Amino acid sequence: MIDVVLKKGKEKAALQKHPWIFSGAIEKVKGKPANGEVVKVYAADKSFLAYGYYNDQSRVAVRLLEWEEEQLIDQQWYHKKIKTALAARAHLLNEDTNTCRLVFSEADFLPGLIIDKYADFLSLQILSAGMENIKADLIAILKEELSPKGIFDKSDASARTHENLEAAQGLLWGENPPEFIEVKENGLRYHINIADGQKSGFYCDQRDNREILAAYTKDKEVLDCFCYSGGFTLNALKQQARHVTSVDSSALAIETLKHNLSLNGFAEDSQTSFQSDVNKQLRAFKEEGKIFDVIVLDPPKYAPSRSALDRAARAYKDLNRLGMLLLKSGGILATYSCSGAVDLETFKQIIAWAALDAGKEVQIIKQFHQPEDHPVRISFPEGEYLKGLLLRVL
Structure with missing residues (x-):
């Protein structure tokens, strides 16, 4: 097995069980490991640190697997x-x-x-x-x-x-999965399209948050933005929301949502779909004078890396400002970020800027997190990517 030796003083993260070794921390590689090959990682004093996958094409040059030297990676x-x-x-x-x-x-x-x-x-x-x-x-x-x-x-x-x-x-x-696989989540039925759907086919990371928010939607007018296959929409209707308006730019998402509404037996007049760019549709709603009791903003990852943070902050701020302007006084805004580069405190600051621009007072009444099947290792805080705020907008 090939050895990778770190520069002096660069072993601290590995000793603390952080799983990433960046290329700049490496002093030398004894040999030429293939990309993805398991290597042994040593500190500058030749003490063993961990086993990990090596890849000279990646900024994360070694992804650590195991810290016990006697273990075989087989x-x-x-x-x-x-x-x-x-x-x-x-x-x-x-x-x-x-x-x-x-x-x-x-x-x-x-x-x-x-x-x-x-x-x-x-x-x-x-x-x-x-x-x-x-x-x-x-x-x-x-x-x-x-x-x-x-x-x-x-x-x-x-x-x-x-x-x-x-x-x-x-x-x-x-077997090849059918075009639509039927699954159940919290008692609701969904059609999932693995091959053509976003990510791995479904956003199970919002399972808990969908139920939490639904408790605020009974008899309410709800707007579900970036609705995808309708997770928040269906949970709101299950809790007897008066009406849900769902917006997504994807034709497949809207088609899947319609399947899911029918699958769960919800009345056609209880929900309206818009296949549209969300920001554009929010501005159209504002021009029409529409207002809502509850709004969900669950956008895609705006900041895939820290280099995109400034641009993402502007996008999150504008999106949330538009959402706040469409709420009745005392209305509920559930807003999320799945960008790992945006931590919770940064997200709160962005929401504060949005509230200032919208001329609104805002109270945080709950904080949202990813569910337990998306755990966060204490030695790898970067794994905490999903965060959200439940806000009362005054």
Whole structure:
């Protein structure tokens, strides 16, 4: 196994179990490891630090896996890690919920591996060269542990380019998933399109937050922005919202939402869909004089990196300002950011700027987080990407 030696003083993060070694921290590499090969990482004093995946194409040159030198990184090691991750989620799956995230990358000590369960199918995102190299082993483990009908590769994320990997999508094993897989989450039924849907097919990271917000929607006029397949819309209707207006720019999202409304037996006149750019539609609503009791703003990732933070802050501020202007006095705004580069305190500051521009007083009444199947390792705070605020706008 090839050795990677760090520069003097660069071992602190690894000793604290942070899983990333940046290229600038490396003093020398003894040999030429292939991208994704497991290497041994040493401090400058030659003391062992950890095993990890090496990749000279990535700014994160080593993704650490294991800190115990006597451990072998073999199929048995991967099997144990996956079994541990599955066991931690077992209580989340029941007759009312048959979808969740089974493996969450660094949070489960499996950097670059994301596995989502959709009823009897699995959707994989492989985002590191190390995980790409052991794809066959992963499939064998998942077949043994879960006996799925099919395993689908949804590794089309832009993150793969940082590992010098091409996008990949298609059936890995078993049956091809149907165009729409039916899943249940919190007693609601959804049609999921793995192949053509966003991310791995569904946003299970908002499972808890959808239920929390729904408690505020009974008899209310609700606006669900970036609605995708209708998670917030359906939960609001389940709690007897008077009417929900749903907006998304994706034709597939709106089509899927219509399927889901029918699937759950909600009356057609209880909901209206707009396939439109959200900011454009919010301005149109303002010109029409429309107002709402509850608004949901759940945009895509505006800041994929810290270099995009200033631009993202402006986008979040403008979006939230528009939302505030469409609320009745005392109305509820649920606003989210899935940008890891935007921490909660920064997000609060952006909301404060939006409130100032909108001429509104705002109270924070709850804070939203990602659910427990998206855990955050205490040694890897970067894994906490989803945050949100429940606001009363006065």
